[in-house]
Amino acid sequence: MARYIGPKSKIARKFHEPIFGPDKVLEKKNYPPGQHGASKKRSKKSEYAVQLMEKQKAKYTYGVLEKQFANLFDKASRKTGVTGELLLKFLEGRLDNTVYRLGIAPTRAAARQLVGHKHITVNGQLVNIPSYALKPGDVIGVREQSKSLEAITTSLSARRVTKYNWLDWDGSEFKGTFLNFPERDEIPENIKEQLIVELYSK
Template structure:
């Protein structure tokens, strides 16, 4: 499964947001990367550049490659409702994202690894496709033989109760349920989805 494997701190500094999770490098150097550092004078970004940056930020945040993202956007635009909000709802319904949101993994990349290594089931069946699209009522669970994995037990121990209203969590069985697509105001990421819609509308 193809995925981004490059330097994460550099990307986080480019967007000035911890899009891959807490990052000490971003805290120390809260300015874009480059040989001139914080002293470099940067010109005003064009409208296109701003829109492109927003799209790139969302792709890195959710770990989606270009073709996947484009397909999701077209799916969102063909569905009834607001295109930008539909796009975020579809991203939130990815299996790897739900595993991360439930607290089974501390990061989305960690969640993708758990899914890819067949530690996660959906409705009792092993699913190893990170982009698997969840539907309302789907039950996500840790495989029985994987429940004692240190990475999973440590992550679950640190999760907060009822963190996301569109997901239900059963700590005793390490299972969760995808209740429904979240509303836009429930999604915590700092994303201006209207800029992405504008970009694809050109």
């Protein structure tokens, strides 16, 4: 979640997903944490538990608190379209997530910190709200005084080769454009959004 500072490997093992990035611990211990983590006699999870875990996984993945997540779901449910897919699109449209996708920061947590410390601009204006909702056409940039910041230059030098169709990056200008909201099949996160919709529909 947004302010989660606990053991990340433990959470990754809980969900069987490297949701905070590559994790050697997850590779060695591919079973849930706890005293009986490696036991094969684990009880079958209820439908509610499976749905709740999927919601928690989405929250941890995107670093969103419960109230923020509920508000985004409410926004998605009021729009025309598939609610689950819209929810993921809105999560992808957050400023902190886009800073991470552009490669300006190596993780979403690092991206939140850059935004919070006023290193990021949107359409030329400083924005220090990680949850800021981007619109198609918005230009995300690095503040002029922050272009030499080691955390940013290091991240950009190791920038992932993954190209996202909904983003355009100009390395010479340290700027990226949020072209549009991604389609569901373009979003790489392993999240079963329908389970989240079913949970909120109870």
